[in-house]
Amino acid sequence: MSQQQKPLTAFAVLSAAAASMALPVADAQAEARPDERVISYRNSQYQEDDAPASRTFNGVTDRYSVNVHQLGFDTPIADDWYLTSELQYETMSGASPMQTYENSDGQSVLVMSGASIDDTRIDLKLAPTRYFEQGTVGGSVAISSENDYQSLAAGVNGSLALFNDMATLQGGVSLAHDTLSPTDPELSTARQQADGATKTTVSLFQGVSLVLNKDSALNLGLVATHSSGYLSDPYKTDDRRPDSRAMLALSSRYRHYLRWGPGQENGWHLDARWYQDDWSVRSQTLTTRLVSRWTGVHWRFELTPMLRYYRQSQAAFYGLEQTPDANNPHSSDARLSTYGALALGLSSELGWKAWSLSLDYQTYDASEGLALVGDTDKETPGLVDYQLFSLGVSYQY
Amino acid sequence: MVTREVIQEVAEGLWRCHFTALGGPCELHLGCDDRRLTQQAAAAVEAETRRIEAKYSRYQPDSVLSQLNARAGLACPIDAETHQLLNFAWLCFQQSDGLFDISSGVLQQAWDFRQPRLPEPQTLQPLLRRIGLERMQLQSDQVQIPADMELDLGGLGKEYAVDRAAAVCQQLGIRSGLIDFGGDIQVLGPKADGSPWLVAVRNPAQPDQPLAGLPVYQGGVASSGNYERGFDLDGRRYCHILNPRTGYPVDYWASVTVVSGSALLAGCLSTIAMLKQATALAWLQQQKQAFLAVTTDGRQHRWPDQPSVE
Numbered sequence: 001m002s003q004q005q006k007p008l009t010a011f012a013v014l015s016a017a018a019a020s021m022a023l024p025v026a027d028a029q030a031e032a033r034p035d036e037r038v039i040s041y042r043n044s045q046y047q048e049d050d051a052p053a054s055r056t057f058n059g060v061t062d063r064y065s066v067n068v069h070q071l072g073f074d075t076p077i078a079d080d081w082y083l084t085s086e087l088q089y090e091t092m093s094g095a096s097p098m099q100t101y102e103n104s105d106g107q108s109v110l111v112m113s114g115a116s117i118d119d120t121r122i123d124l125k126l127a128p129t130r131y132f133e134q135g136t137v138g139g140s141v142a143i144s145s146e147n148d149y150q151s152l153a154a155g156v157n158g159s160l161a162l163f164n165d166m167a168t169l170q171g172g173v174s175l176a177h178d179t180l181s182p183t184d185p186e187l188s189t190a191r192q193q194a195d196g197a198t199k200t201t202v203s204l205f206q207g208v209s210l211v212l213n214k215d216s217a218l219n220l221g222l223v224a225t226h227s228s229g230y231l232s233d234p235y236k237t238d239d240r241r242p243d244s245r246a247m248l249a250l251s252s253r254y255r256h257y258l259r260w261g262p263g264q265e266n267g268w269h270l271d272a273r274w275y276q277d278d279w280s281v282r283s284q285t286l287t288t289r290l291v292s293r294w295t296g297v298h299w300r301f302e303l304t305p306m307l308r309y310y311r312q313s314q315a316a317f318y319g320l321e322q323t324p325d326a327n328n329p330h331s332s333d334a335r336l337s338t339y340g341a342l343a344l345g346l347s348s349e350l351g352w353k354a355w356s357l358s359l360d361y362q363t364y365d366a367s368e369g370l371a372l373v374g375d376t377d378k379e380t381p382g383l384v385d386y387q388l389f390s391l392g393v394s395y396q397y
Numbered sequence: 398m399v400t401r402e403v404i405q406e407v408a409e410g411l412w413r414c415h416f417t418a419l420g421g422p423c424e425l426h427l428g429c430d431d432r433r434l435t436q437q438a439a440a441a442v443e444a445e446t447r448r449i450e451a452k453y454s455r456y457q458p459d460s461v462l463s464q465l466n467a468r469a470g471l472a473c474p475i476d477a478e479t480h481q482l483l484n485f486a487w488l489c490f491q492q493s494d495g496l497f498d499i500s501s502g503v504l505q506q507a508w509d510f511r512q513p514r515l516p517e518p519q520t521l522q523p524l525l526r527r528i529g530l531e532r533m534q535l536q537s538d539q540v541q542i543p544a545d546m547e548l549d550l551g552g553l554g555k556e557y558a559v560d561r562a563a564a565v566c567q568q569l570g571i572r573s574g575l576i577d578f579g580g581d582i583q584v585l586g587p588k589a590d591g592s593p594w595l596v597a598v599r600n601p602a603q604p605d606q607p608l609a610g611l612p613v614y615q616g617g618v619a620s621s622g623n624y625e626r627g628f629d630l631d632g633r634r635y636c637h638i639l640n641p642r643t644g645y646p647v648d649y650w651a652s653v654t655v656v657s658g659s660a661l662l663a664g665c666l667s668t669i670a671m672l673k674q675a676t677a678l679a680w681l682q683q684q685k686q687a688f689l690a691v692t693t694d695g696r697q698h699r700w701p702d703q704p705s706v707e
Binding site: 010014015017020021032035 | 482658
């Protein structure tokens with residue numbers, strides 16, 4: 001989930017400070033290979049709130065809960081090589097929406113999957129990176145296995161530091177190939193048709209990071225993604241999505257550092273993202289964080305409140321007809337409707353010598369009304385509210 | 398300020414200028430075709446150096462530093478430059494796990510290195526209690542130190558002055574040269590023919606003799622060693638680099654020389670290495686900055702293993 005922050009060497013800390021003193025500093029270095037090995041463990045509990053009882057068809061209101069264990073190990077593997085690896089084990093249970101339709105009173109009715117679904121997922125990710133004087137070249141492979149879903153992914157990425165590290169170009173390409181094998185195929189023809197179906201996703205990323213001045217930095221990124229193959233949800237009723245999807249996202253991340261004296265450092269982050277795809281989903285995200293860091297000789301403490309607003313407009317084929325035309329694309333998946341969401345979070349991290357302990361909490365509320373603009377007169381009881389709580393510990397040596 | 402007599406053209410387009418400040422010799426070797434520009438640079442460097450000395454010398458009672466010490470216990474307003482220096486000192490303190498401490502200068506009251514005599518423990522103890530930079534409260538516009546604390550920028554001031562001198566030369570467009578304030582060095586850029594400057598590293602056993610010559614194209618060089626001030630007693634060397642926790646001199650390294658981005662960086666890294674004693678070797682290697690370290694029993698460690706000119 002969150003990327004492990006590598007502690008800086010004394011040289012890195014002091015040269016950054018010296019650089020900010022308007023002194024000539026030769027040999028500004030690009031990102032150097034970390035020397036530390038880091039072992040980390042994180043447990044996250046994700047809990048969705050119950051579906052609204054007054055809008056569910058069969059009285060099932062329990063939604064998903066997911067328990068995630070992540071074990072990470074990062075290590076130098078050769079002179080200029082560094083490997084990050086992560087093993088993730090997830091268990092999930094609960095019911096999920098099968099269909100939403102509008103009844104004759106204009107209310108939306110949510111049909112939940114009857115029995116609780118129990119599943120486990122195992123992910124393994126390996127990402128070696130080679131550090132050069134002026135940049136990095138990295139690769140990644142990931143394999144993910146679930147009862148009804150297998151995924152293989154690989155990618156390459158690189159970065160290049162320019163103008164004395166004042167600008168860094170980033171780029172990457174990744175490829176994922178997924179295979180479906182829905183459980184209980186006798187329950188629907190959609191499940192039978194999806195058995196053995198595949199989905200291929202290619203993603204291209206380009207970005208640039210700019211140091212604006214000694215206190216601020218900006219990162220701009222553009223991601224183009226294309227998925228093709230079986231893109232529907234076989235567990236939903238009348239879910240027929242186009243067999244390709246082209247997506248484009250532009251993101252900007254702004255960082256402003258506020259130094260308030262020794263041992264106290266603050267940063268203000270503002271992230272914005274614009275997204276659109278050829279299913280006519282458009283979304284905008286705005287996230288802001290205030291990072292406060294207190295540092296002593298052997299300890300450090302970081303507290304970060306976060307506020308995020310998200311909105312999107314619905315896919316062209318989103319609809320709430322109870323029996324839609326079988327010849328046209330259709331979905332009543334709430335994630336393709338017009339809605340908005342607010343997330344509030346608080347992250348904390350306590351470091352002591354080589355140890356670090358982190359505690360994070362996030363609450364997320366989605367609703368039709370939060371879309372603020374767009375077609376929101378239809379009820380969307382399938383939208384999910386959730387709480388996420390995670391506890392992590394890491395040790396470096 | 399610099400008179401014509403102390404500016405010499407030692408070779409075609411290479412000028413040597415010197416003056417005395419910060420308690421020692423200050424030398425500039427500038428590669429420049431223009432005598433007037435060289436004079437201008439030398440005068441500007443000397444003016445800047447004297448400004449820094451007047452501002453941060455602990456021997457001048459009206460210096461900013463002396464005023465801060467005189468008003469210890471009270472919050473004192475400070476300017477941006479003083480904040481940056483104190484903040485840098487704080488980072489050195491933090492990165493050295495408290496070993497590099499600009500409040501440890503009070504220990505000089507117990508140690509008189511002109512005489513081979515050890516201080517009494519009862520003299521050291523009350524001084525040790527006055528040390529501890531974690532008690533400094535620094536904000537961007539003010540600082541407050543405890544009433545019993547005294548700050549001394551001796552460990553950073555000269556290196557800072559070297560880097561400021563380099564900035565002055567660069568602003569005047571001088572790209573080739575070497576600035577040497579009593580062994581703290583900043584190389585502006587390679588010699589006119591593109592070759593590196595050869596910086597001599599002293600042999601700690603015979604400080605008049607060079608141990609090695611380090612070729613440096615650009616950046617800072619600084620050495621910290623037990624030969625600078627100290628005395629020998631009963632077969633042991635007691636040098637002026639004092640551990641702020643024990644009050645006693647360090648004794649693992651005879652000298653540590655670091656080549657880094659600036660004189661200030663090289664200086665603090667070499668001093669922290671001296672203070673870290675035996676654990677400094679692994680720490681120095683992590684910093685990925687070139688160094689040459691010599692133990693008190695004469696063993697040499699260097700990184701990278703580039704051939705030096707003996």
